[in-house]
Each structure stands twice: as structure tokens, then as C-alpha cells.
Amino acid sequence: MRDTTKHKGLRNQLASVLEAKGISSDTVLGAIKKIPRHLFMDSGFEAHAYQDKPFPIAADQTISQPYTVAFQTEVLEVKPGDKILEIGTGSGYQTAVLLELGATVFTIERQHELFKKTSLFLPKIGYKPKRFVFGDGYKGLPKEAPFDKIIVTAGAPELPKALLGQLKVGGKLLVPIGDGAQVMTLFIRKSPVEFEKHELGDFRFVPMLREKN
Ligand code: SAH
Secondary structure, three states: OOOOHHHHHHHHHHHHHHHHOOOOOHHHHHHHHHOOHHHHOOHHHHHHOOOOOOEEOOOOOEEOOHHHHHHHHHHHOOOOOOEEEEEOOOOOHHHHHHHHOOOEEEEEEOOHHHHHHHHHHHHHOOOOOOEEEEOOHHHOOHHHOOEEEEEEOOEEOOOOHHHHHHEEEEEEEEEEEOOOOEEEEEEEEOOOOOEEEEEEEEEOOOEOOOOOO
């Protein structure tokens, strides 16, 4: 598959749709305009790649809705040089958005099929996370901690507590919490022992799964 001016036009339209829905960050909208989302999906869905909708990818998972990706990225106020842990690599689209904004990204995926597929694909189109990790996001990545930001892109039935301890002071954890539907929840580490919590509305994600035994 190639990237064409037609795709580019569709991306500009998608960015306008997201802007109308409340996304205001120029850098986030710029990333949406730049990244060829159709390449992250099976060719059968290519015609729909620039609709503001989630779509199936491999292993019964989904590529998140563009609005959700833009919303999570905007809330995290991603800056060049931020050290970010992403949980739920999936198609790698959110990973590409974080990299486009200049972050250093560590990304974890628990399904081997997706881990393999995306770790081969992303570098091919020029997006290189610091590390692709095959593992369980509930545990975070203690060896590489602390992080400026942690983003969870699957619905966590409950708060994965280990993640709070892997934030820098001043760092942010953004995680959708709940069964079925989730409340987007932001934690800001105010001190080694204090966290501020903000609830940012309802979203719907595929469930975050426990490691297979
Ligand atoms: N950001 C991705 C979202 C994919 S859906 C995208 O837009 O493509 C969520 C992903 O989280 C799936 O790939 C799923 O396999 C993965 N996942 C679920 N539970 C996980 C866990 N415990 N640790 C790491 N990844 C997990």
C-alpha cells in the first residue's frame, strides 16, 4: 500500500473532524495529518481508515478511534524528549503519534502476534520506539522507570497500581478504568506519596488482559 495525495486529503478532513470534536493542540492535529493510518490497518479496511472510528486489527484487537488517540495524547501534553511508557502497542498507531511529537517511547504488548507484526512494521515506515516489549503491562517496566508519562490504551478493570510508582514526580498516568465502559482517569504525581486524580469522561476500549499463565 502507498500513501497518496488522496490519503493526505482524507487526513486533513479527519483532523478537521477532530478539531470540531474539541481537539485543539496543533501538534496533535499535525501528527494526525501526517501519519498514514491506512497503513496500520488490513487492506480490506483501507477505505475507512480516515473515518473517526475504531477498526479490527489482528488477534481480535482494535486500532483505537482517532478521537481517542488525539484526546489521550492531548491530555498528556506530550513534549519532545518526554520519556513515555505505552501499554497496548496494538497496531502501533498511538506509538507513531507519540514518536511524531518527539517522545522517547517504550511500548508493551501482551499478544505475541501483534508484538511481532508491529515491531517489524513501525520501523519500516520510519517510527522507532526505544523498545518494543512483549509482556504484561500491569507490571509496567520497572527496569526503565521512572517515566514522564504513562499511557494505557486498553480498558483496565481496576487501576494497575504498579504503574503509579513508575512515574516521575510531576509525571502523568492516563488510564481508562472500568469493565465494559471505562472512565478516562488521569493521575498526576505531586510528590513521592501524593497523587492527584481527575476523571475525564467515558470511553470504550478492548479489555486489558492479564498475562497468560
Ligand atoms: N494503541 C493501540 C490500541 C490497541 S487495543 C492502537 O491504536 O492500535 C489495546 C491493545 O492492548 C491490544 O493490542 C491488546 O492486545 C493490548 N493489551 C491488552 N492487555 C494488555 C496487557 N496486560 N499488557 C500489554 N498490552 C495489553
